[in-house]
Amino acid sequence: MKLSLDIILPNLNCSIVKTSISDSSRQELEDIRFLDSPQGQLEEKHLYLGCTKELMNRVNSTCPVTAVLIGEEPSGGFRQGDNIILAGREEKLTDLFNRLQEIFYQYCQWERQLQELTIKRASLSRFVECGARLLGTPVSIIDVAEGTLAASETEEGDLNDDVWREIRRGYISTDTRERDTLKADMIIRASGPVQFYSSVSERILLAQAIRVRGHVVGFLSAHRLVKGKEGYPNGMVQAFAKLTYYVSVRMSEKDFYKLSRGWIFEYILLDLIERRLVNPADIKERVKMLSWDANQTKSIAVIRFCSREINESELKRRQVQLENMWPGCRSILYNQRIVGIEFNANKKMSPEKETEFISWLKGANLECGISNYYEDIAETAYHYEQAEKALHFGRVVNPGRGLYCYWDYMVEHTFEILNQNMDIRTLIHPSMLRILSLLDTTPFLIDTLKVYLRTERNISLAAKELFIHKNTMIYRLKVLEEKLGCDLDDYTTRSRILYSIDVLEYLEKFGEKKQ
Template sequence: MNLSIDMINEKLNLKTQIYTYQNSVPILERPRLFSENCKIDNSKVLYVGNAQAFNKTNFINPGASLISIGTPKWFSPNDYPTINVLIIDENISLVDLFNRVLDIFLYFSKWETRMDKLINNNCELQDLIDCSDEVIGWPISIIDRAQKTLATSKFDESDDIIWQEICSGYICTELLRQDSVQISEVVNYNRPIQRYSTVSKRIILTQPARINNHVVGFIAIHNPNRTEEYFSKGIEHIVNYFTKFVAKMMNSNEFYSMSRGVMFEYLFVDLIEGNISDSAEISDRLLFINWSLDDGKILLSISSQCDNLKTLRDYIMQIIPNMHCVIYEKRLVAIISNLSDQGLSDGVLEQLEAWIIKNNLKCGISNLFYDLIETKKYYEQTKAALNLGKVLHTKKTIYKYSDYSLYHAILKLSESHDIVDFCHPSIHELAVEPCNRILIETLRVYLQNDCNITVSAKELFIHRNSMIYRINKLKDEIKLDLSDADLRLQLQFSFAIYDFIRWFYPNHPKNIYNLDGVDETLIK
């Protein structure tokens, strides 16, 4: 890590005077002990010596940097505006000073090593702040473009309204609009800038973090006390390094590195994970990023066997109106808004299905919903539809949750109960006798077709009279009144449970499709 003379001054903890030219940047690679016979010919070397050792004839390279114990007699800032000079106004030996400078180079080198290790280990942004609190020495915050807090220093003793908002997890848009520090100005810079905040009543140092020249967040340094005093240039240089580390970590994370709709994606993922419980916050964040998610909404989860999710995401957002999409949990998760009570139109469904089939994908679709706070629940619906549909209907490509909600309920029930306990006992009693098992499929089809004899006979490929005979035999065998609507509902629910057992718990002792002698050709 290259240092600037300002960064070194920040860590020397000595009484000093510093004179740097306007374009001073961190380019120093190493210190060198200076003597009278040396020449200052390398702008990347920091020369350390006593005042009497420096002679103005030694200056060859503009932009040179030196630390002098005492002020050289010839030195005047106005006469040498293109060199960096740090004058030590304390009684200190040259050896002690040089060792301190070496330690500072080592200190920043170790910080760089620790930060790189955190990034390579895919740690969190909070880990970067924890590793940098001592180095920067002031409270740090990282927020995204939608004003959501990503990480902060563990510091809360401040009357700063902005800092309090950041610690709460989100900065209100209205509060930012009242401030003299405007994001629209900050994003124009590639370096730290310092501005007086009329809301915080103090100077705030801030810098945008960029990925592929796209601003994805902001780093800010806060002063716990109300003051108009600016942060030192050394802090600016350190923060610039810190911002590069943050951008590097964000770029290594697939979610942060998306260059399209980054601000919306942050909000969408928060909704998917159920991190927001306040409707006002959702509205505020949507307002800030100028998105509209009005009327009815549905969610889609799209799974792929390939690794081309980014390409698929960009394409589908172009062909389906009012769709926004993110990559989450190794699948595409999309929200389609501005829908009527009828949900997706037949035309959009046909277009979506053609694209799904063409790209060998599978898609789960949630029910229609209106409140974005419930996004997490409807995202779970898309996953349930995908997981259940892939097993129950392997040839289908689109699975609507409305077709699988009953099986999802059975799945949840199976997590705490033996679901056979909820089945009507007559079905298992019929299945025990091999001669009666053909009646089980007859009963199933009859109930599915609302007790229509003709339609059921046609589906079973038997004569209508044969169907009537079987129904009468069923009534005699199980002694049940199939004209009872509540009974029919219980029997249909029982068949759904046995279907679920067949596919997900095939070894269950009461699996009616796994009993000796069962005719699998009867099972639809």
């Protein structure tokens, strides 16, 4: 790692008589060279070590020179533009050389660690911990929605800083952002690290925007341990810039693809689906960053290929088509599916649009499950499950339909939940059990009962659906009344019988209770 004098000077730990530092103190230095070695013209890319006289004898170039010296200061002073550290008389060149070597080694090892973390695609937490060890201050990475991506560990009570507490909690609240004098735009406008006073933190914060492919994807920040308006030394600022560079490289990797595209929406929706974002106050803060109306009626759509072979590039292409076709829908790719959240979901698709949508699904070999409508954004995970269950049950109950709405399969989902904790055969009405016991001798009874009740006891319509004569239907009903031993004119009885029929159909299609 190349070091500047700004980094070297605070770490030199020696007696210093005088420093003569120019604007070129940020020049990166490759290595250490002795002034008494037989080398040619002095170059600005090296750090020179030696006696004052040796330097004065060799200064013959126009470029600025950086040197650590021992001896007397020249009567005319040091040349303007050079960067000179004049050590005390008691210092020895060998000791100074060893200290300088140690500084170079320490920083080279630090950069090597960052390189290894980048190659190994380590977590962002590893990067901030690596940065905090060198800088000696807490370090964090937040996204552009000011949600925490990583924060270094701090002992309780070490940092009396409201902003840092919120970063550790998971995000910087809207109220804090509005009260603070430090704004995100101030950091974004800068090309490198910036130091600004934060009125909420009550200290100077060091921050830099993290850019990937032209997008600002987040911010790296360092927090002083104590309050006040003391700034950061140039050396720390330069090391901080190096850390930001490696974090940017890491965040250009595939696992940060969505974030690097500036799609914070994707991360928030994922947090909702995977139940990482459950606290109502947290949810309210996060969705504000997306300009969502959290009270809008919403629904979740899950789209997947009918076949098991998944082509990711094809799925991305279909995602774009979906959002063009369905303007109120925002979507992400998740578990080899397109997961969309539709706003203003109570404004139903027109029959023409629905027909077009189903035609698109079938033409692309896709199928779609849609959840019930909901308003509370905190319920997103439940409605994602509903959309998945609509697909699961729909393709069995109504194969080939393409579009499956959860409200058509709520009964099946209820039975699945019940069947995980009990044998739902015990829920079958006693009258239905008598019918089941007679299936060998009168197999037509169960179908007759099912169709009769589902056609609201319309004898003509039921006979038509069963493809039998009306008189045959009347005969079957007489047999049913004898065998059932109950009154089908009673609404409560009919509802219990229909419920039992639903249980039987569930068991037939989705199997017996697992032991």
